[in-house]
Amino acid sequence: MDIGAMSRGPGQAGARRGTARAIAAVVLTAGLAGAGTLVTTTEPAQAATTGETVSSVSTASSVGTASSVGTASSVGTASSVGTASSVGTALSVGTASSVSTASETGVNCRRVKCVALTFDDGPGRYTDALLRSLAAYRARATFFVVGQNVAAHPGIVRRTYAAGHEIGSHTWSHPDLTKLSAASVRAQFARTDRAIKAAIGIRPKLVRPPYGAFNATVRLQARRPVVMWSVDTLDWRHRDSAKVARKAVRSVRPGSVILFHDIHPSTVRAIPQVLKSLSKRGYRFVTVSQLFGGRPPRVVYSRG
Numbered sequence: 001m002d003i004g005a006m007s008r009g010p011g012q013a014g015a016r017r018g019t020a021r022a023i024a025a026v027v028l029t030a031g032l033a034g035a036g037t038l039v040t041t042t043e044p045a046q047a048a049t050t051g052e053t054v055s056s057v058s059t060a061s062s063v064g065t066a067s068s069v070g071t072a073s074s075v076g077t078a079s080s081v082g083t084a085s086s087v088g089t090a091l092s093v094g095t096a097s098s099v100s101t102a103s104e105t106g107v108n109c110r111r112v113k114c115v116a117l118t119f120d121d122g123p124g125r126y127t128d129a130l131l132r133s134l135a136a137y138r139a140r141a142t143f144f145v146v147g148q149n150v151a152a153h154p155g156i157v158r159r160t161y162a163a164g165h166e167i168g169s170h171t172w173s174h175p176d177l178t179k180l181s182a183a184s185v186r187a188q189f190a191r192t193d194r195a196i197k198a199a200i201g202i203r204p205k206l207v208r209p210p211y212g213a214f215n216a217t218v219r220l221q222a223r224r225p226v227v228m229w230s231v232d233t234l235d236w237r238h239r240d241s242a243k244v245a246r247k248a249v250r251s252v253r254p255g256s257v258i259l260f261h262d263i264h265p266s267t268v269r270a271i272p273q274v275l276k277s278l279s280k281r282g283y284r285f286v287t288v289s290q291l292f293g294g295r296p297p298r299v300v301y302s303r304g
């Protein structure tokens with residue numbers, strides 16, 4: 001794990017670097033220490049249920065500090081200003097531009113209702129439309145991207161990150177990692193890390209295994225939090241916008257992590273309704289890292 005690279009940043013971020021390193025080290029240690037404990041999940045629905053307990057182990061730290069982990073190297077001045085203000089934080093231009101996009105936020109998910117919308121399998125041809133919908137609601141989301149798609153469309157990933165969203169790894173070619181050797185699992189993550197770093201300048205801090213399938217080997221090789229979900233919209237099956245929106249809106253709870261796939265146009269069309277309904281109910285749309293105050297547990301299902 002390249003903690004040095006994760007906490008690298010411009011001068012003003014220097015004060016935070018020590019903390020960032022410490023936090024990154026804690027996350028890493030926790031991940032490795034727990035690696036012996038086997039967590040097997042192949043069935044998403046079951047995993048989501050089981051996970052509620054697991055995720056309760058974690059809790060947060062202060063957003064401002066912890067969120068500087070791994071994001072300090074990003075640039076994107078103009079966009080970071082826009083997105084910083086989108087979550088209602090009073091950030092000065094100087095601060096926003098010197099630190100990064102997705103990190104600084106005043107949202108405290110212990111006090112307000114937060115939800116993390118997550119989008120897998122992209123980037124794809126509908127991702128830009130999704131970004132426009134999210135921007136209209138000043139919503140942030142997390143994109144678990146497939147490495148080979150990143151290599152093919154780095155510009156989309158760059159725009160996604162610049163708009164304040166979080167980029168996580170969804171492996172290079174979307175295999176079932178539990179069927180691969182440790183070396184192959186490592187290669188899936190390493191290759192994707194390189195593609196993402198080439199696109200946005202940083203290594204992703206989160207991974208989501210394809211099909212939600214992971215075991216101790218996968219967790220060890222991932223070397224960072226493994227992010228599952230607590231609400232599965234089954235959007236890949238239904239391909240029906242109204243149904244997808246209804247599922248998300250009915251199942252959400254404060255702290256939910258909702259699974260979508262932005263490669264389906266039906267999903268992308270469902271998002272404005274999701275944003276509208278949940279906004280009315282007082283939800284704030286945050287990235288997975290923000291949901292946990294910058295310090296996600298080693299396995300994430302939801303918060304709370």
Ligand code: NI
Pocket residue numbers: 120121170174210211
């Ligand atoms: Ni997937």
